[in-house]
Amino acid sequence: MKRSQxxxxxxxxxxxxxxxxxxCSDKSTGSDSPSPTPTSSSTPAPTETASSTPDEQNDELxxxxxxxxxxxxxxxxxxxxxxxxxxxxxxxxxxxxxxxxLEAYYKKNLPEAxxxxxxxxxxxxxxxxxxxxxxxxxxxxxxxxxxxxxxxxVAGGYKLETAEGFVFPVVDYGQLLTYADKLSISMKAYLDVxxxxxxxxxASDGGLIISWDELxxxxxxAESYVVTFPDTPERAAIEQRYLNYLxxxxxxxxxxxxxxxxxxxxxxxxxxxxxxxxxxxAGTITGQMAKGMLAILNESKGAVFTKDKNGEQVDIPxxxxxxxxxxxxxxxxxxxxxx
Numbered sequence: 001m002k003r004s005q006x007x008x009x010x011x012x013x014x015x016x017x018x019x020x021x022x023x024c025s026d027k028s029t030g031s032d033s034p035s036p037t038p039t040s041s042s043t044p045a046p047t048e049t050a051s052s053t054p055d056e057q058n059d060e061l062x063x064x065x066x067x068x069x070x071x072x073x074x075x076x077x078x079x080x081x082x083x084x085x086x087x088x089x090x091x092x093x094x095x096x097x098x099x100x101x102l103e104a105y106y107k108k109n110l111p112e113a114x115x116x117x118x119x120x121x122x123x124x125x126x127x128x129x130x131x132x133x134x135x136x137x138x139x140x141x142x143x144x145x146x147x148x149x150x151x152x153x154v155a156g157g158y159k160l161e162t163a164e165g166f167v168f169p170v171v172d173y174g175q176l177l178t179y180a181d182k183l184s185i186s187m188k189a190y191l192d193v194x195x196x197x198x199x200x201x202x203a204s205d206g207g208l209i210i211s212w213d214e215l216x217x218x219x220x221x222a223e224s225y226v227v228t229f230p231d232t233p234e235r236a237a238i239e240q241r242y243l244n245y246l247x248x249x250x251x252x253x254x255x256x257x258x259x260x261x262x263x264x265x266x267x268x269x270x271x272x273x274x275x276x277x278x279x280x281x282a283g284t285i286t287g288q289m290a291k292g293m294l295a296i297l298n299e300s301k302g303a304v305f306t307k308d309k310n311g312e313q314v315d316i317p318x319x320x321x322x323x324x325x326x327x328x329x330x331x332x333x334x335x336x337x338x339x
Contacts, residue, residue, distance in 0.1 A: 059090040063097055070105045076113065076156025079105055083157075087179055095182040099191070100233065102157070106171050113153060113169045122146050126160070126167040133160055163204040173198040189225050190234040193241065196221070203248065207255030212273045219245040219286050230337040239334065243327045246286060250293055250326055259304040264313065266302050285333045289326065296322055 066086050070079055079102070087098045117123065125146050129137050138154065141147035150160070159172035173195035180188045196218060202210055210218075222242035226235055252258035258270045274290040274297075281287035296318050297304075305313045 056091070059094040062086050062090055063094045063101075066098060067101050070101050073108075075152070076105075076109055076158065077152050080155065080157040087182055090182070092182065092184045092187075095179070096184050096187045099176060099183065099187060102176075103171075106157070109156075110169070110171070113156070113158060116149055116153075117168055122149065123167055126150070127162070127165065131162060159198065161201065163201075170198055186229040186232050186234070189229065190232070190238060193218075193222055193225055193238055197241070202245070203253060203256075205255065207253050208248070212249075212270055215245065215249050216273055216277055216286075219249050220281060220284060223284055223286055226334055230335040235337055239331070243330060246289065246330055247326055249286070250289060251323055264303055264305040264307065266297055266304055271297065271302070285330050288333070289330060292322060 066082060069082055074082075083098060083102055087095050090098065117126075121143070125141065125143055126133070129141075133150075135154075138147065138150050141150065153160070153169050154172075157172055157175055158169040159174075160167055161170050162168075171194075173191055177188075177191050177195050180191065183191070200210065202208065202215065202218065208215060219242065222238050222245055225238045226242055229235060250258070252270075257267075259266050271294075274294050277287050277290040278294055282291070296316075300306075300316050300319065303316060304319060306316055308314050
């Protein structure tokens, strides 16, 4: 969990430093205190220009060869081996496109990779192991076919996750972050958000498996990406992730509600988190949404729902209207992109 929390802090720091650098030219006005968090106003994204080099044509050739290999439908371990060998020789513009080509391959390959783990004998053997599964544990798997399957999957840039009694592969974005020094600022920030989730999932089995504070941090990090880099090809994926995080943050899950199931009153720790968000991040969309939630809770005396005469849960009209419009309201405040 600490690795995930550190990654969130690093990710937010990268984005905030980018904004601060963009604001350096304004110091002559006497302002030396950049906003700690991005807002939904028209914050310019950092300019990313790759200077031409004598090797530029060679970089494009290396990228084309990798794309051709990805389109030829190799095994994941073959493609990832090529990725690791080739990306070290190219500039950020081409390195970003290496990541995009690899992601496009994963989108096509992942269903097939998942299917290989559906066999009962594979599931039974893997569910007996301690989580997270280490390289040492993989080497000690006695069944040859299962061991080889897991080794090949991990070598392909995947990692194994478990939920609802089932083991399945996911893209290991943490591995991709090891090539951060080859990438543009925006791509590093994108991978940072994605790796936070692949390193430690937000929810499983109908409940949060991270703290409310960490969920708040992930929500802010995703918002920061969209506000700071509104025109990247990755914007759509992070925007949807942001809206999903925000919905979990303001509504909760079945097994991790934001309210007490007996009284329907907001949980003290959740209300405290909303208050911190509204006070410390007032300029963000997330902070504004938390403030709106608190205003309704103030009117309802802390009730998220009310009870009918039979003690059953009943919607509060203002609260229901707020819940129903969380994503559309937040999306309307995000900066428009050129793409």
